[in-house]
Amino acid sequence: MKFYDCSTAPSPRRVRIFIAEKAIEIETIQVDLSKGEQFSEAFKAINPLMEVPYLTLDDGTGLSQVEAICRYLEEVYPDNPLYGRTPVERALVTSFNNQVNTNGFMAGAEALRNGSPAMKNRAMPGPHNYSQIPELAARGLERIDNCFADLNKHFESSQYMVDDYFSVADISALVFVDFAKWVKKRIPEDHNHLARWYESVIQRPSAKA
Ligand SMILES: N[C@@H](CCC(=O)N[C@@H](CS)C(=O)NCC(=O)O)C(=O)O
Structure with missing residues (x-):
């Protein structure tokens, strides 16, 4: 998996905290929004929405939206559930x-x-x-x-x-x-x-x- 992040932005921070609470390691790539890196052709080819957070899976599937990413991580890493136990x-x-x-x-x-x-x-x-x-x-x-x-x-x-x-x-x-x-x-x-x-x-x- 690869997690596309921007260390200063609030939406990806929701995912970063989620990952930290789960105590999991995911390769993280910084996309510097202050430099407009989200608009680069290289990043547009990865996420046409030109937003972070973004998660790519090993089979090539790409996930955008905080909710989708966190819900996916909750399912594949069920320990320490953060979406409820009942x-x-x-x-x-x-x-x-x-x-x-x-x-x-x-x-x-x-x-x-x-x-x-x-x-x-x-x-x-x-x-x-x-x-x-x-x-x-x-x-x-x-x-x-x-x-x-x-x-x-x-x-x-x-x-x-x-x-x-x-x-x-x-x-x-x-x-x-x-x-x-x-x-x-x-x-x-x-x-x-x-x-x-x-x-x-x-x-x-x-x-x-
Ligand atoms: N609905 C998206 C919103 C993501 C979002 O707003 N990301 C901001 C950073 S906090 C972004 O990528 N902004 C790029 C821009 O403003 O061009 C989600 O839930 O992931």
Whole structure:
């Protein structure tokens, strides 16, 4: 397997933390997004979507999208399950993972990609150029605030995203909180429950990934 990564980017970080939690070794190739390496003919031939993360399997199959890659790794490396251990836990993990990615991570992407001058005409990743919509940047910031508040409420009565079970939903939430800093959003001082959860997950060795 080969894992195409960019060490500074948040989407591949979700996979890096997942790999670290599984304690597996995968050959990793850096694609420097700051230098536009995702647009090179060489990388386009590997992933026509021109995005990271990307995983190629030994039989030549290529997998794009964080979710597809993590779910594949969960199946081939079932030890230390991160998508749930029972039917109900798997359903809850999927639900909370989708919620935090939609309401948090995507809000961060909306704010950054529609607001940063460096991302002019790159409001969406991938092979097509899209112009920025300033209203979406403003709405993204508002949605980040709401996601922080919702997570704070959630962690009032739950150790992790799903009860006392650390899962891929916690990885997504951690990457969201760190990604929000890119648009100058930090956990508000009075969000004690969210801060307590963050302190516990950021201390895991995998969080350094
Ligand atoms: N939906 C994709 C999103 C991946 C994505 O947004 N990757 C970003 C890095 S965080 C990227 O490759 N950006 C390239 C670009 O902006 O041109 C996934 O889940 O993997």
